[in-house]
Amino acid sequence: MRAELAARALELFTERGFDETTVDDIARAAGMSKRSFFRYFPTKEDALLGELEATAERVAQEISARPPGEGAWECLHTVLRAWEAHINTQIEVLRLIESTPPLRARLLQKRDEARALIVESLTGRGLSPLEADLASVAAGAALDTVAREWLRTGGSADRPTLTDQVFAMLRPAFLS
Amino acid sequence: MRAELAARALELFTERGFDETTVDDIARAAGMSKRSFFRYFPTKEDALLGELEATAERVAQEISARPPGEGAWECLHTVLRAWEAHINTQIEVLRLIESTPPLRARLLQKRDEARALIVESLTGRGLSPLEADLASVAAGAALDTVAREWLRTGGSADRPTLTDQVFAMLRPAFLS
DNA sequence: CCTGAATATGTCACCAAGTGCCAAGCTTGG
DNA sequence: CCAAGCTTGGCACTTGGTGACATATTCAGG
Numbered sequence: 001m002r003a004e005l006a007a008r009a010l011e012l013f014t015e016r017g018f019d020e021t022t023v024d025d026i027a028r029a030a031g032m033s034k035r036s037f038f039r040y041f042p043t044k045e046d047a048l049l050g051e052l053e054a055t056a057e058r059v060a061q062e063i064s065a066r067p068p069g070e071g072a073w074e075c076l077h078t079v080l081r082a083w084e085a086h087i088n089t090q091i092e093v094l095r096l097i098e099s100t101p102p103l104r105a106r107l108l109q110k111r112d113e114a115r116a117l118i119v120e121s122l123t124g125r126g127l128s129p130l131e132a133d134l135a136s137v138a139a140g141a142a143l144d145t146v147a148r149e150w151l152r153t154g155g156s157a158d159r160p161t162l163t164d165q166v167f168a169m170l171r172p173a174f175l176s
Numbered sequence: 177m178r179a180e181l182a183a184r185a186l187e188l189f190t191e192r193g194f195d196e197t198t199v200d201d202i203a204r205a206a207g208m209s210k211r212s213f214f215r216y217f218p219t220k221e222d223a224l225l226g227e228l229e230a231t232a233e234r235v236a237q238e239i240s241a242r243p244p245g246e247g248a249w250e251c252l253h254t255v256l257r258a259w260e261a262h263i264n265t266q267i268e269v270l271r272l273i274e275s276t277p278p279l280r281a282r283l284l285q286k287r288d289e290a291r292a293l294i295v296e297s298l299t300g301r302g303l304s305p306l307e308a309d310l311a312s313v314a315a316g317a318a319l320d321t322v323a324r325e326w327l328r329t330g331g332s333a334d335r336p337t338l339t340d341q342v343f344a345m346l347r348p349a350f351l352s
Numbered sequence: 353c354c355t356g357a358a359t360a361t362g363t364c365a366c367c368a369a370g371t372g373c374c375a376a377g378c379t380t381g382g
Numbered sequence: 383c384c385a386a387g388c389t390t391g392g393c394a395c396t397t398g399g400t401g402a403c404a405t406a407t408t409c410a411g412g
Contacts, residue, residue, distance in 0.1 A: 023398065033362055038399065105285040109277065112284060130325050134345060137317040145313055149306050169310060169350045198368065209391050214370065 002040050002050065005030045009047035014092060018100045045106035048093060052107075056114035059083055063121040071176040072127055076118075076139040077167040084163050088147040091155040098151065115140050134172060142166045178216050178226065181206045185223035190268060194276045221282035224269065228283075232290035235259055239297040247352040248303055252294075252315040253343045260339050264323040267331040274327065291316050310348060318342045 008029040012021040023044050027037040041047050062079045088094060097103045115136045122132035145166050150157050184205040188197040199220050203213040217223050238255045256263075264270060273279045291312045298308035321342050326333050 022396090034398090035363075035400090036361055039360080042399090044398070101285065104288065105281055108284040108288060109281040112280065129328055130321070133321050133324055134317075134342065137321055138314065138346060141310075141313040141317045145306070145309050148309055152305055166310065170314060170348055172346050173349070174345045199370090200368085210369090211371090211392075212390060215389080218370090220369070 001030075001032075005032075005037060005040055006047055006050060010093065010096075013048065013096055013100075018096070018103060043106065045103055048097070048103060049106055049110060052087070052110045053113065055083060055086055056110070056117055059114070060117040060121045063118060064124055066125075068125060072122060072125060072131070072135050073167070073171050073175040075125070076135060077164075080139055080143060081160060081163050081167075084143060084146065084159060087143060088150065088159070091151065094147060094151055098148075111140055111144075131174070135175060138170055138172055139167075142170050145170075177206075177208075181208075181213060181216055182223055182226060186269065186272075189224065189272055189276075194272070194279060219282065221279055224273070224279060225282055225286060228263070228286045229289065231259060231262055232286070232293055235290070236293040236297045239294060240300055242301075244301060248298060248301060248307070248311050249343070249347050249351040251301070252311060253340075256315055256319060257336060257339050257343075260319060260322065260335060263319060264326065264335070267327065270323060270327055274324075287316055287320075307350070311351060314346055314348055315343075318346050321346075 005026060009021075009026045012025055012029060023037055024034045026044075026047060027034045030037075037047075041050055059079055062082075063075055066075045066079070097107055118136045118139070119129070119132045122135055123129060127135065142163070146159065146163050149162060149166070150159055181202060185197075185202045188201055188205060199213055200210045202220075202223060203210045206213075213223075217226055235255055238258075239251055242251045242255070273283055294312045294315070295305070295308045298311055299305060303311065318339070322335065322339050325338060325342070326335055
């Protein structure tokens with residue numbers, strides 16, 4: 001059901017635009033009522049961005065589960081490299097988000113909530129609040145840069161390689 | 177008028193909460209109608225965050241006006257250090273934003289628009305799109321970290337010093 | 353096969369944010 | 383004094399989002 005709604009939403013958003021699509025349109029296209037839509041997604045934007053918090057939790061868990069001796073930046077790099085493809089999905093969706101302010105805003109908000117989770121995991125690994133904050137925000141910045149650079153290349157760049165490059169370029173000097 | 181509305185909005189938000197305050201309340205408190213409120217601010221959130229795009233433009237201009245030989249990171253550091261106090265204002269406002277998701281979301285969105293402006297200034301200084309993107313996103317991350325750390329200390333830390341520390345810690349390795 | 357509880361859905365009424373439209377007021381310069 | 387122009391208020395409207403209640407569907411146990 002969620003998947004059905006998400007699929008219809010993507011269709012309608014791409015062909016008609018986000019603002020020109022009403023929640024009722026999406027719901028009806030999926031064969032249900034507006035009220036039921038809001039039982040699957042808390043906001044209209046989440047029809048596209050709904051899986052993010054779930055992956056955020058898994059990312060935070062994986063970070064906590066890593067060997068304690070590992071450096072924080074390597075840890076973030078490794079875990080996020082594995083999830084990058086799952087966060088920055090199809091180019092169509094990325095383009096839509098990039099060109100639609102409300103979607104972009106909601107994405108940033110969810111990224112920020114994810115960041116808060118990751119901060120917890122990092123402080124659990126012994127970092128100070130400032131360090132954890134700094135590391136998490138840098139990692140988020142890295143992913144964002146990867147997504148935009150990938151968009152700039154029209155989707156032709158190799159994302160894992162790009163991720164490695166960006167993480168290397170952005171590595172904070174103070175992290176082990 | 178804008179200032180009057182902003183002041184009333186801050187009062188009402190702090191004493192009653194953001195969600196519990198209606199735009200009509202703010203407008204009436206400032207002696208005008210809801211319709212006129214929206215002639216001064218495009219959204220309810222902007223009653224608190226309205227000055228940001230103006231300072232973003234000035235920041236971008238100052239970056240463009242800096243000596244061309246200067247390193248990009250020093251440039252960002254210098255300009256943003258000067259504006260930091262103007263971006264992260266009173267602790268009351270910061271706390272309110274931090275504890276109110278819609279305000280936080282709108283702030284992130286505006287920060288992102290500001291980032292886009294700064295990217296233009298940086299590419300004008302000879303950086304590649306990827307580099308400019310990376311530098312701007314790192315600088316935004318730095319300011320964000322400063323604000324949160326300052327909040328953590330309850331407003332007692334020295335912000336310029338903190339800004340210097342964070343910019344030093346986050347300096348991307350690849351920038352001159 | 354029946355029944356009763358849990359869960360999913362629809363309908364309706366409602367609130368608040370935001371916008372377009374038009375009429376009325378106020379301010380200017382001539 | 384008057385006319386052009388900007389500011390404001392009021393009104394109607396759309397849409398996102400929520401609460402309440404009724405109905406349908408599912409599914410377990412007797």
